[in-house]
């Protein structure tokens with residue numbers, strides 16, 4: 444460990460109110476850094492890239508736990524929900540299959556047992572695998588501080604590379620995902636070097652509802668690793684909403700996708716590769732979402 448353990452301090456609040464008070468007080472000097480599963484933080488500490496010395500462990504706070512579907516069909520999950528819990532939950536698999544699919548390919552079993560959805564979102568990596576899924580599902584993020592609670596639309600949460608629209612004294616408490624429209628196929632694909640323990644080169648979550656009208660009435664295409672923050676492909680979505688499913692509509696969406704995303708070159712991949720993979724994923728999603736996209 445590059446950070447000497449003797450320099451680090453750790454608080455272990457047992458209630459959300461106590462945690463929020465500790466956090467607010469710490470903002471006057473060195474802000475306490477929250478630890479959920481620690482799977483990102485321990486890596487940063489070990490690498491010496493984290494300069495923080497004061498931490499507080501969220502794992503003993505019951506108000507941050509819990510995974511349930513409300514009578515109105517909304518999925519409510521506490522920030523400490525692990526990917527193991529998400530991947531194994533029958534109601535998540537039935538109602539939000541792309542979330543269950545993402546949970547099952549985040550790290551391997553050891554990581555899934557500790558890694559939390561709140562930590563994945565707050566770590567704010569553009570390659571975080573749950574982020575496009577929450578974006579495609581129009582999630583709401585509930586955050587709290589000593590000043591009270593508020594909700595943030597997931598689409599407004601990430602304001603820049605590893606930047607969040609959270610105040611320093613705020614914690615993520617939970618997420619809410621509305622029910623997906625009945626009959627809207629959900630799709631998740633992560634492309635990395637290998638199936639497990641791999642950071643995504645491109646990650647995609649799609650939702651499309653053909654409805655009774657000739658053109659789809661809902662299309663959400665959400666991407667990770669193709670911009671500094673998770674993004675929706677607005678031009679491709681508009682192209683699909685404009686006409687009935689056909690090969691021409693799919694071609695228009697693929698052309699628009701190139702203008703929607705701006706992948707970067709980095710050590711894992713170059714821009715051209717990421718763009719080609721993104722196009723292939725969209726084409727695959729459309730073929731599975733509606734047979735019309737394969738017809739001339």
Ligand SMILES: Cc1cc2nc3c(=O)[nH]c(=O)nc-3n(C[C@H](O)[C@H](O)[C@H](O)COP(=O)(O)OP(=O)(O)OC[C@H]3O[C@@H](n4cnc5c(N)ncnc54)[C@H](O)[C@@H]3O)c2cc1C
Pocket residue numbers: 476477478479480481482483484485486501522548549550551554557558559560561562563564565566570571572573613614615616640641642
């Ligand atoms: C071997 C390995 C494989 C991995 N594979 C993947 C993968 O396939 N896909 C993927 O997306 N990620 C992967 N990760 C990254 C990591 O496991 C995930 O990002 C995980 O979800 C982080 O959750 P955590 O609870 O461990 O977060 P922590 O490490 O505890 O925290 C991460 C960040 O979030 C902040 N934070 C945590 N909880 C809150 C909260 N409630 N409110 C505000 N801030 C909070 C912390 O202060 C910290 O800045 C991998 C990591 C490792 C080590």
